Amino acid sequence: MPKLTYNSITYTCPENQTVLDVLHAHDVPVPSSCHSGVCQTCLMQAVKGTPPEAAQKGLKDTLKAQNYFLACCCHPDADLEVALPNSGTARSKATVKSIDRLCNDIVGVSLICEQPLDYKAGQFINLFKDNTLARSYSLASVPAQDNHLELHVRKVPEGRMSSWIHHKLKSGDTVEISLPVGDCFYTPGRPEQSMLLIGTGSGLAPLYGIARDAIAQGHTGPISLYHGSTTVEGLYLMNELRQLAEIHGNFNYIPCVSDEPVTDQSIRDGQVLDVALADNAKLTGSRVFLCGNPNMVKAAKKKTFLIGASMKDIYSDAFVPAN
């Protein structure tokens, strides 16, 4: 059995266990969240030995070249000595600029990075509370327009990370963040294409970034953003989005509320996906962005594909529940 060394202590790796399993079994605190190779929270570096290729899937080439790997997908085939990522290479420091209440259970967190971060609106970063706890948050900011990073954090019932952000974190604090991850973002080209953006809750964050990024990059086709909430109160950034729609003729904002009666004529009644599909019977040639509740994202992927969106034009970022 291959040997795994971390912090000068050596463990054996049983065949069916990942590096993360082995370290957690010995109470070594390694931050992790999705346990399925998506969120990259459990990023580690092999300082001796080479991680298997399967454990590097989805990593940036620069990280691969430095033997970074995902502990949750790493079944070592030879001895490895591993370390948590260094500050400066895979992680960087940021200062909290402000924390603003956006609605009842969502706050906006603005961060100023020590080093400029090369990212695209709609990607996500992992925010570290300490060396053992981290969660992924999408970027609502647009690099060319905003000099800070903006995250929307929903208070998860009994969520350790979101409780800390909502109740303890304050402006002036320093935090560590990962490099940006993910491929749910706007790419230039085909500016006349229709864009359909559907999100629930704080899944608005990446969509808000993507829509403004597309507009800033000169997208001329119609951009329709459907934001779903169970309550009217949960429709945050309404004024900003309405203003955006007033300024840009090709941008359309459609707020939807599913679980309470709506009196405001400009708010649509129903599940956001149903409303969006009722308005868009055919999506041939459209670009689709889906963010938020995993069940909605999964259903929306299939439904938008079946009515004509090409698989390569469907981008999604579902919340991955912490494990």
Add this chain to the structure above:
Amino acid sequence: MNQTLFQKLGGEAAVDAAVDIFYRKVLSDDRISGFFDDVDMEKQAAKQKAFLTMAFGGTNNYTGMDLRRGHAHLVKRGLNDSHFDAVVEDLAATLKELNVANEHIAEVAALCETTRKDILGK
């Protein structure tokens, strides 16, 4: 590999053109769509592409054993000849939509036929 058929059909570009149409047909086909309820769509689309490349006579790395192993859990759920026929039918309809000549469609169907026993675990 049947290079002539693959070239006649238009190579990789033809596979790209066919994959969305074919996968859409499969997902909308009540006879077989149930088998795809819980799959990850991106991963499945990549598999559909590999399958189409094989069916078009292109290079593929499938062995009979891979096909057996890959479909064993579906055979347990009742995958049988009628479902296999439905997939071949959806593929033929896809090619028709792309204006592929009938004789080439027949060649593709014949290539699919060579995998039937492995896929159904017979």
